[in-house]
Amino acid sequence: MNKKKSSNSLKAIILAVLFLTSCVGGQVGRNNSEEYRNGMVVSAHPSASKVGIDILKKGGNAIDAAVAVQFALAVVYPSAGNLGGGGFMVYRSADGEIASLDFREKAPGKASRDMYLDEAGNPITVKSLYGHLAAGVPGSVDGMVKAHAKYGKLSWAEVIQPSVDLARRGFPVTERQTRDFVEEQEDFKKYNPGKSYYIKDKWVPGELWVQDDLANTLELIRDKGREGFYEGPVADLIVAEMQSGAGIISKEDLKNYQAVWREPITGNYKDYKVITVPPPSSGGIALLQLLNSVEPFPLRRWGYNSDSTVQVMVEAERRVYADRASHLGDPDFYKVPQKYLILPVYSKFRMSNFNWDKATPSTDIKAGEVPMESEETTHFSIVDKAGNAVSVTTTINGSYGSKVFVKGAGFLLNNEMDDFSVKPGSPNMYGLLGGEANSVQPNKRMLSAMTPTILEKNGELFMVVGTPGGSTIITSVFQTILNVIEFDKSMQAAVSAKRFHHQWFPDDIAMERKALDSMTVVRLTQKGYKFRDRGPIGRVDAILKTKWGYYEGGADPRGDDTTLGW
Structure with missing residues (x-):
């Protein structure tokens, strides 16, 4: 008995030592089944993560995968993934080069400082949150075009095609998504008269969801790049949608939008x-x-x-x-x-x-004296085989944005105008206060x-x-x-x-x-x-x-x- 107790004690000590040495710095012990050395993608939806990892396995780099994941999320995660929104990217190459891309939405050219105030100067909250007037000029497509042009390795068509396939062939909706769709039915109907996107009597987890109009839009982006979204048929559809709901985004706004590389x-x-x-x-x-x-x-x-x-x-x-x-x-x-x-x-x-x-x-x-986004954004992180890393946060602001679909194009518009200080000192949808620095002005980017x-x-x-x-x-x-x-x-x-x-x-x-x-x-x-x-x-x-x-x-x-x- 004593020998057995002694043997068990020795085993316990050995196991404890092995565990402690494997957890130095708080990192869990290595598990051979999870030693991913060639790359990793973490995103909000399993289908989007798979698209990203497939691009890496195909020989694409982190930027290729990021572009592919961004467009995939527009298909499979519409509460925040988007064509009709914007975001920010931070990039670090394997040799230490760093860059930041601002593809945040802009206020339309016809925006004005008091556009969401009533005659008494009080905020009309619903106008900046829902409907056509809540939408800023989208930046996501131009942002991905610029990122790919500067750092991409695979062809543009190769990184866009997976999202086309997801939209055209369909993908299984998750249980969480079916609950979301049911909860949003009333708003989808209210802000989209004459449209049928996402509107149906019953959603079943695992059912195949096909989006043909969105697939057509993605094919235009695949074939024409930036012009496939900011000009031509898709731009016409966006402007027509604005006109149908008293929105103010114009063809000029779309054509002039530019994402910006910043330090x-x-x-x-x-x-x-x-x-x-x-x-x-x-x-x-x-x-x-x-x-x-x-x-x-x-x-x-x-x-x-x-x-x-x-x-x-x-x-x-x-x-x-x-x-x-x-x-x-x-x-x-x-x-x-x-x-x-x-x-x-x-x-x-x-x-x-x-x-x-x-x-x-x-x-x-108070603010220090110095010299003179429901919370439906989404984020994904990617590292490739060479060690290039990309961190991207993208959004249409509220869950399903403005609730407005672009008829014929199949995607949602953002409600980012609420991220401006509609009235300095008044809270936005997240309770955040703002001042003159973030007031509404034409062609200005809202704070994020x-x-x-x-x-x-x-x-x-x-x-x-x-x-x-x-x-x-x-x-x-x-x-x-x-x-x-x-x-x-x-x-x-x-x-x-x-x-x-x-x-x-x-x-x-x-x-x-x-x-x-x-x-x-x-x-x-x-x-x-x-x-x-x-x-x-x-x-x-x-x-x-x-x-x-x-x-x-x-x-x-x-x-x-x-x-x-x-």
């Missing part, structure tokens, strides 16, 4: 370099501000979601969202004080007035919270990350990064972890159920913090390059998100 924002968090998106997204600046704000504090020692960790993160978020409301907008129209906002000393000053003993009322927090991001460690690729979630995008990316770097979570565990969020106003901490333990909530409540339970926060899709050189994916369990690698 990425870079900064550091401890030993990590952060490469992220610049304005007109607020996400990159806000993310660096948040990381700068918490870096001086010993989060690792305090522990994951301890009361001290949560308090510091919330106070940082409170101040950063106040800055967002006043200082951020389209850099082509407003001089954004970017270099000052992302200075570590600026964040240190902003955090200097918070009190450990009690919550700082948001009414006491999208935060596609890539991290390096010691000059090597470390993480590709991003998420949908409207105003919660920034804090979800922030928490996911900290979960890995500070709290030693695997990529999947970091993505799956429950989240909380503060955005200055409303002055409360929104949290997923059981995101924080009861004692943490009690301690912070005693200091004056207010809590509000809410549904899922974000759908993070991320990739981590482990210390062993293989890729570890994190696909958010809050959706149908899927990791595929090879």
Whole structure:
């Protein structure tokens, strides 16, 4: 008996040592069935992830796969995947070249500052949220054309064809999608008289869904590139749709739209370099501000979601969202004080007035003085065999955008005009406040919270990350990064972890159920913090390059998100 106990103890010790040595740095032990070294795609839908990984296996690079996934999502994930929306891309090549592409929508040329106000100057919320007038000029197609022209390897037709096939031949709808379609039936009928898209008496999970009009549109884009969307039959259909519903997007707006390459924002968090998106997204600046704000504090020692960790993160978020409301907008129209906002000393000053003993009322927090997206966005992360990495967040804003389909073309239009400050000081659909920097102007890009991001460690690729979630995008990316770097979570565990969020106003901490333990909530409540339970926060899709050189994916369990690698 003694020998048996001794043998069992020895086995237990050996197993414990093996486990600990396999989890250095918080990365799970290597599993031979999951050592993906040749590439990885993480997206919101299994069919889109498969399209991306097939492109990589075919010899395409990360940009080829990104373009293919973007168009595939327009077919299989219409609540956020799109032709009629826009987004942002952050790219890092295997040799360290970095780039950022802004394909955010623009206000039409006929837009005006007070177009969503009544005679008394009050916001008419429904006008910026639903129907034809809510739509900005789409940027997704031009963005993908520009990305492919600069970095693509396969032919344009090769990367578009998979989305054509998905639309023409059909794909099985998921259970989650059938629920969405049923819930949206009333709005689809209301805003689409005379159209039958997505409208039917019953949806069955797994049924084959064919979209012929959308397939025709994709074939024109495949054959004619940019002109297949912004000119010719599709442009005619968009303008006809505008005219049918008192919209204001014109042929000139479509023809003149151009995505823009912008210099990425870079900064550091401890030993990590952060490469992220610049304005007109607020996400990159806000993310660096948040990381700068918490870096001086010993989060690792305090522990994951301890009361001290949560308090510091919330106070940082409170101040950063106040800055967002006043200082951020389209850099082509407003001089954004970017270099000052992302200075570590600026964040240190902003955090200097918070009190450990009690919550700082948001009414006491104003924007710092500096020299002078329901949350249906979607994100995908891709790394190819050579190590090129792409982080893309794309959106039509609300779930199914403006609810308006382009008749004959088969795709939805965005409702991004609500992302402007319709009236400075009035909240948008996500409760975010804004000022003059983000007021409505013709041909201006609306402010965004999208935060596609890539991290390096010691000059090597470390993480590709991003998420949908409207105003919660920034804090979800922030928490996911900290979960890995500070709290030693695997990529999947970091993505799956429950989240909380503060955005200055409303002055409360929104949290997923059981995101924080009861004692943490009690301690912070005693200091004056207010809590509000809410549904899922974000759908993070991320990739981590482990210390062993293989890729570890994190696909958010809050959706149908899927990791595929090879």
